[in-house]
Amino acid sequence: MFSNKLLKLKSKKRDGFTLVELIIVVAIIGILAGIAIPKFGKITKNANVKADIASAKTLHGIAATLIADGTITIKPDTGKYPDNVTKAVESRLDGEKYPKVKALDGYEFAVGIYRMDDIKVFATTNKTGDKVIEVYPYGEGIYKDFGKADSK
Numbered sequence: 001m002f003s004n005k006l007l008k009l010k011s012k013k014r015d016g017f018t019l020v021e022l023i024i025v026v027a028i029i030g031i032l033a034g035i036a037i038p039k040f041g042k043i044t045k046n047a048n049v050k051a052d053i054a055s056a057k058t059l060h061g062i063a064a065t066l067i068a069d070g071t072i073t074i075k076p077d078t079g080k081y082p083d084n085v086t087k088a089v090e091s092r093l094d095g096e097k098y099p100k101v102k103a104l105d106g107y108e109f110a111v112g113i114y115r116m117d118d119i120k121v122f123a124t125t126n127k128t129g130d131k132v133i134e135v136y137p138y139g140e141g142i143y144k145d146f147g148k149a150d151s152k
Contacts (some may be wrong), residue, residue, distance in 0.1 A: 045142075048102040053146050055099040055109065056121035056136035062092045063111050063119045074113060085111050103142055104133070 022069060044132075060108050066072040066088050101107040102118045107123040110132075113119070123143075125131040 017114070045103065046146075049142055052101055052103050052123065052135055053139070053143060055101075059098070059109060059111050059121045060119055060136050062089050063121075066092070067113065067117055067119075072113065074115065081109060085113055092129060101135075106134070107131075
């Protein structure tokens with residue numbers, strides 16, 4: 001009789017997890033999420049910055065090609081920014097539109113040519129350039145650590 005009761009107790013002993021075990025598991029998942037989520041946010045930001053730099057390099061290369069083939073000309077004595085840069089660069093892009101700036105909300109790309117050897121790509125808030133951040137070749141702000149290795 002005594003052994004029969006003991007067998008029944010052992011067979012009914014556990015059907016699920018206790019409340020304490022569930023709380024511990026939830027706490028561990030919360031700690032892991034607290035560590036992982038900021039890391040993923042940083043990875044996304046870095047990916048957007050690198051994508052912007054890749055787009056800026058493409059725009060820079062197109063502008064250099066347009067200067068080399070004579071589509072864009074700069075008078076050496078004035079060093080004035082040529083008027084046809086935006087349309088000339090856009091005409092060489094797939095879809096004929098500048099890529100979107102991914103790392104900064106409300107910004108768009110602009111290409112500046114100041115001399116034959118001085119082509120810069122900026123992220124700007126609008127066409128008038130109220131806020132301007134150099135993306136390539138040297139990078140400013142969030143783009144600074146990802147730009148060229150040599151300094152200005």
